[in-house]
Amino acid sequence: MITAWREAWTGRALLVLMMAVTILPFLSLFVTALHPSGTYPPGLAWPSDPQWGNFGKAFEAANMGELLKSSALIVLGVVPISILLGTMAGFAIGHLRVVGSRVLFVLFVLGLTLPFEGIITPLYYQIRDMGLLNTRWAIILPLIGLFMPFSVFWMRAHFVNMPGELSESARMDGANVWQLFRRIHVPLAMPAISSLGILLFLWTWNQFLLAIVLVDDPAKRTMSGALGAFQGQWGTDIPLLCAGSLLILTPTLAVFLIFQRHFVKALLQGSLKG
Amino acid sequence: MTARPAGVRSSHRRPAKRRSLVGWLFVLPALAFYAVFVLRPIALTFQYSLYEWDGIGPSTWAGPANYGKVFTDPDLFDSLVNAFQLIVFFSAVPVALGLAAAATIRRIAASRLALVARTVLFLPQVIPLVAAGIAWSWLLASTGVINQLLELVGLGGITRAWLGDFSTALPAVGMIGAWVLLGLCTLLLLAGMSKIDPSLYEAARLDGAGAWREFVSITVPSLRQEIAVCVTVTVIAALASFDIIYISTQGGPGNTTMVPGLQIYYLAFSEREVGTASALAMVLMVLVIACAFPIQWFAKDGER
Numbered sequence: 001m002i003t004a005w006r007e008a009w010t011g012r013a014l015l016v017l018m019m020a021v022t023i024l025p026f027l028s029l030f031v032t033a034l035h036p037s038g039t040y041p042p043g044l045a046w047p048s049d050p051q052w053g054n055f056g057k058a059f060e061a062a063n064m065g066e067l068l069k070s071s072a073l074i075v076l077g078v079v080p081i082s083i084l085l086g087t088m089a090g091f092a093i094g095h096l097r098v099v100g101s102r103v104l105f106v107l108f109v110l111g112l113t114l115p116f117e118g119i120i121t122p123l124y125y126q127i128r129d130m131g132l133l134n135t136r137w138a139i140i141l142p143l144i145g146l147f148m149p150f151s152v153f154w155m156r157a158h159f160v161n162m163p164g165e166l167s168e169s170a171r172m173d174g175a176n177v178w179q180l181f182r183r184i185h186v187p188l189a190m191p192a193i194s195s196l197g198i199l200l201f202l203w204t205w206n207q208f209l210l211a212i213v214l215v216d217d218p219a220k221r222t223m224s225g226a227l228g229a230f231q232g233q234w235g236t237d238i239p240l241l242c243a244g245s246l247l248i249l250t251p252t253l254a255v256f257l258i259f260q261r262h263f264v265k266a267l268l269q270g271s272l273k274g
Numbered sequence: 275m276t277a278r279p280a281g282v283r284s285s286h287r288r289p290a291k292r293r294s295l296v297g298w299l300f301v302l303p304a305l306a307f308y309a310v311f312v313l314r315p316i317a318l319t320f321q322y323s324l325y326e327w328d329g330i331g332p333s334t335w336a337g338p339a340n341y342g343k344v345f346t347d348p349d350l351f352d353s354l355v356n357a358f359q360l361i362v363f364f365s366a367v368p369v370a371l372g373l374a375a376a377a378t379i380r381r382i383a384a385s386r387l388a389l390v391a392r393t394v395l396f397l398p399q400v401i402p403l404v405a406a407g408i409a410w411s412w413l414l415a416s417t418g419v420i421n422q423l424l425e426l427v428g429l430g431g432i433t434r435a436w437l438g439d440f441s442t443a444l445p446a447v448g449m450i451g452a453w454v455l456l457g458l459c460t461l462l463l464l465a466g467m468s469k470i471d472p473s474l475y476e477a478a479r480l481d482g483a484g485a486w487r488e489f490v491s492i493t494v495p496s497l498r499q500e501i502a503v504c505v506t507v508t509v510i511a512a513l514a515s516f517d518i519i520y521i522s523t524q525g526g527p528g529n530t531t532m533v534p535g536l537q538i539y540y541l542a543f544s545e546r547e548v549g550t551a552s553a554l555a556m557v558l559m560v561l562v563i564a565c566a567f568p569i570q571w572f573a574k575d576g577e578r
Binding site: 012015018021032044091097098099101107111114117144145148149178206208212213241 | 294296297298300301303304305307308310311312313314315316318319322329371374375377378379381382387390391392393394395396397398399400401402403404405406408409410412413417418419422453456457458461462465510513514516517520521534535538539542543548551552555556558559562563566
């Protein structure tokens with residue numbers, strides 16, 4: 001009994017310690033952000049005169065209004081199209097089982113683990129030749145392509161488990177393939193689609209490499225890419241940098257806390273992709 | 275796949291064929307984006323890797339010379355070695371700690387601490403890696419919290435600028451990765467644990483097994499698949515790391531935290547050695563696939 005009690009408490013202590021380490025960077029960012037701009041505050045120390053105005057200053061310095069708009073535009077460009085194309089392809093490969101669907105599936109799966117750095121060089125020249133450098137399309141179009149392996153893989157996994165009788169009876173009623181897809185299968189696939197949407201939102205919002213390589217103007221980047229530029233510009237003003245970082249990570253945090261259950265489920269299933 | 279007996283639906287054969295054609299129309303848009311923005315660039319990376327090119331002028335055929343350079347130039351080769359060293363921090367630490375955390379959370383599943391822990395430990399996974407890099411750079415700075423804590427416990431002698439020191443920069447960067455990936459591993463393993471048949475534990479307890487024994491002989495073996503997923507995801511994160519290192523050390527001091535992803539970026543866009551960058555990119559892509567697929571295979575094999 002005593003050993004069980006001790007084991008339980010060491011476990012709890014370990015858990016609390018891990019949580020403390022997880023929270024520490026956020027806490028440090030927050031406390032540091034409250035110090036007077038331009039100072040070099042020592043570690044974790046509550047400032048004598050908290051400068052709440054730093055958040056406003058960082059909001060202006062980082063041009064947050066523009067950034068939010070830019071990130072939102074990029075997300076709106078990437079996520080709906082990726083979902084639509086991924087769902088259609090997943091439906092054809094997983095449910096219609098078109099001729100060659102196995103080959104298609106393997107082809108898409110090969111891209112699942114692709115590190116983006118692997119293709120960033122030719123992508124740069126390709127986007128340049130398309131005349132899209134420094135526009136949001138330079139992030140949107142490649143990201144749709146790069147998200148296809150996962151989207152197709154994800155939606156196929158859903159459609160493979162849908163019973164064939166469902167489609168047979170709809171066909172008896174004279175539905176064509178598009179109606180079958182639109183009226184019967186898309187509504188049934190909504191849970192899988194919304195999980196996919198959450199993941200794609202997060203991956204787009206946090207996309208860094210494409211943003212810094214393909215778009216020079218931070219105001220046309222994703223949040224994450226803009227933060228990189230912000231660091232370059234304000235890297236010496238630690239309190240302001242910390243305030244800016246907090247502002248930029250807040251939207252993802254908010255989305256996470258709102259959709260928490262959905263989110264965790266989606267990310268866990270998402271990582272099973274490989 | 276369900277094999278349909280031949281002939282039974284012969285009257286449907288023609289529509290089925292047309293359906294297949296329509297089906298291809300469903301795949302085509304996805305395939306087009308994939309081909310233009312992924313497959314073509316992969317082919318081009320391979321093509322570039324065989325040439326010497328500064329990105330502007332004419333290119334000259336180099337054959338396999340660029341690959342030779344990747345494996346003989348110490349700067350390039352070291353970046354690969356660093357990436358493999360990062361695996362220890364990105365994979366081993368989160369998986370080991372994740373197992374411990376998941377086992378604890380499971381035991382106290384109903385308590386408030388467990389609920390809070392699930393949320394808190396997951397936070398690093400949803401924020402941009404760039405923000406994680408900035409936060410930790412500050413934490414690990416010479417006047418940062420880490421040094422402050424060390425002084426507090428009487429270890430003032432070992433304080434330093436952790437990311438600026440030749441001997442500690444790589445482990446320090448590795449710890450940032452571990453911090454990011456711990457929550458994902460914990461929750462993945464926790465999900466796996468909830469699928470383990472409770473009667474296994476009852477039987478073990480009847481045999482007088484303690485918590486540790488239970489953990490080693492029931493929990494870990496049952497989690498084979500989940501552990502494989504954690505290892506795959508984290509190994510890829512280590513090999514393809516970019517954001518955290520770009521923000522926290524830029525590959526320095528010296529070359530001690532240089533990784534292939536960052537090296538490719540520098541080679542292609544500042545040093546204008548497109549051929550070498552592409553050869554390194556090919557090596558990286560092959561390495562990632564070579565690491566990812568066997569681990570998955572191994573796990574799926576064990577399932578059957």
